[in-house]
Amino acid sequence: MSCFEILKSSSDTLARRGRLTTRRGTVETPVFMPVGTRATVKAMSPAEMEELGAEIILGNTYHLLLKPGLDIMAKAGGLHKFSNWKRSILTDSGGFQVFSLSKLRKITPDGVKFASHIDGSRFFLGPVESMNTQRVLDSDIVMAFDECTPYPCTCEAAAKSLALTHRWERMSFEQELNPGQLRFGIVQGAMYKDLRIHSARELAAIDFDGYSIGGLSVGEPEELMFDMLDATTPEMPWAKPRYLMGVGTPKQIVEAVARGVDMFDCVMPTRLGRHGSAFVGKDTIPVKAGRYAEDFTPIDENCSCYACRNFTKAYIRHLFNVGEILGVRLVTWHNIHYFLTLMRRIRAAIENDTFAELRREFQ
């Protein structure tokens, strides 16, 4: 039984309106998945995330493995019970941490030896460990363990890394999971179209439930990222969900949807929210800036989120100015609302076949 259904395709782009079904319910796509690395979407409660309409959030294998650790996660009965999140969860494999914490690693054919960024203690994470951890976390979508190449990256290094990633993905596929857990493979290949195409085809031959595109938005020019997507998505199975990992800005999301991507995640709304920047239109505004000290209008007049319905920029700016936690919460709230609303608009536009129009708005 397929977990993914395409409800409608755009007539003039590769955009698809779909529905992903996990053990915990359905996820309307294209979807944005807020990031909850350490078993919480920073600054937000599960009830608030539900109210915002989030159908699926992320968790992170690496971080949860370090704290609270596998024993506690097992005793807790998995990530859902532990954090009281009842809808779907996708867990990242820890592969990205191999990349982002690269100073502390040693790569072997079976995984990566890390020094914990918290206390320096050593541990090992590879496809076997990552799959086992995600089985214990009992997430609904499990990501294969991969290596994310940096930018720039030589062709030789990228090809070598890709071979290792493919080995790890095959190993990831072979590990046992809990019944109903979905498993996604990850296309890599740095900024080389031929490697990307090769990777997409290689993985398509493995019966993953979905496929993601990793290793993008790592510092490359935006156009290069779009070029990579142009080359990659046509090689990915049409009938299965496609997930662009770690992306991105509203424009990048719209452009990726146009190229046939169904799922996204990014720390942008939550991190920028904590840092005092709010999404408005196709830009962000620095709500915490002094220029708003006497601006008694909402972040966005046209926004229906809790923050915009009830508070002014002057007030939120004041909260940031004095370090009150509510400021962080309100802008995070607004930003998540912004991203989820953007996705609702994208879905509606594909349904009405007016996606091209919406796309123009973000050019």
Next chain:
RNA sequence: GGCGGGAUUCCCGAGCGGCCAAAGGGGGAAGACUGUAAAUCUUCUGUCUCCGACUUCGAUGGUUCGAAUCCAUCUCCCGCCA
């Protein structure tokens, strides 16, 4: 009325003869952030014709090659005593 202490660049506050346009905070400005080591980080914050010059450290005058730093007077503050 007497005796002490003090006045520093937007604010607080270091400095106590040259290395001072003057530490450090705050405030302000600009920017970064993309599968989260991030409620974080970076830069700037006297003026200008800006690799150099000019004007600043309560006011005025003085000592000195040279003063925010020493002396005198004055003006305001803050303690204590009558």
